[in-house]
Amino acid sequence: MFLCRFGSVIFQKKNDKMDLYYMDESTPCRAVIMTAKCIGIDLNLKYVDLEHNEQMKPEFLKINPQHSLPTLVDHNNNGLALWESKAIMIYLVEKYAKTDSLYPKCHQKRAQINQKLYFDMGTLYQAYGEYYYTQIFDGKPENPEALKKVEAAMELLNTFLEGQIYAVGNTITLADITFLSSLSAFDVSGFDLSIYPNVLRYYKKLYAVLPGAKDNEKGALAFKKYFSWIKK
Numbered sequence: 001m002f003l004c005r006f007g008s009v010i011f012q013k014k015n016d017k018m019d020l021y022y023m024d025e026s027t028p029c030r031a032v033i034m035t036a037k038c039i040g041i042d043l044n045l046k047y048v049d050l051e052h053n054e055q056m057k058p059e060f061l062k063i064n065p066q067h068s069l070p071t072l073v074d075h076n077n078n079g080l081a082l083w084e085s086k087a088i089m090i091y092l093v094e095k096y097a098k099t100d101s102l103y104p105k106c107h108q109k110r111a112q113i114n115q116k117l118y119f120d121m122g123t124l125y126q127a128y129g130e131y132y133y134t135q136i137f138d139g140k141p142e143n144p145e146a147l148k149k150v151e152a153a154m155e156l157l158n159t160f161l162e163g164q165i166y167a168v169g170n171t172i173t174l175a176d177i178t179f180l181s182s183l184s185a186f187d188v189s190g191f192d193l194s195i196y197p198n199v200l201r202y203y204k205k206l207y208a209v210l211p212g213a214k215d216n217e218k219g220a221l222a223f224k225k226y227f228s229w230i231k232k
Helices: 027-039 058-063 085-096 107-136 144-160 174-188 197-209 213-229
Strands: 002-006 009-013 018-022 044-047 071-074 080-083
Touching: 018 027, 027 085, 027 174, 027 213, 058 071, 071 085, 080 085, 085 174, 107 144, 107 174, 107 213, 144 197, 174 197, 174 213, 197 213
Parallel strands: 018 044
Antiparallel strands: 002 009, 018 071, 071 080
16 A cells, blocks of 8 residues: 545555446546546556447446446445446545545535536537537538537636636536546547637646546547548
């Protein structure tokens, strides 16, 4: 074991028996991996190749009938299988973090963090997928209306970050982790973040301070290969 300092908090790293089924290229998977880094726990990473339909293998379907990534199996907790990245992130913090700094017990702060997590899932990253993924995976042409939704979502984030160091208050929370994973996807997609000064400042700040940011960058760059398929 060794001690890992994160801000003013010290976490104890230990060998946990947790499997994470993931892909480097997956934005939600990267958010879970960064969460584990921030609280100082090890995950046994098991790569699942979606391009070759490995998520449809019977052994994986037995774990997760929804066949989605990321999927966590916690052998410390009766083999609990859990998917949906935000749910996994919250679970890891509530069960394994030594403090509640990433997801405070204060109802007001937790509500604000939840709002940002749902904003990312239902607005920001949702708009990203509707614009980019339809081009990459469905071979559809660029949709200007979908792009407008992306720009509107990013403008909202820019507004949320006005005068803010982090997404919620002055300390890093799960909201920041999920935003870094999403913004890195925008970045490698060629989306111009400089149009949104608060977002760009915040994005650079997170890369400088978040444990696991370099691992996230590596995964995001691996994801970049998909954008050669988009017709310009």
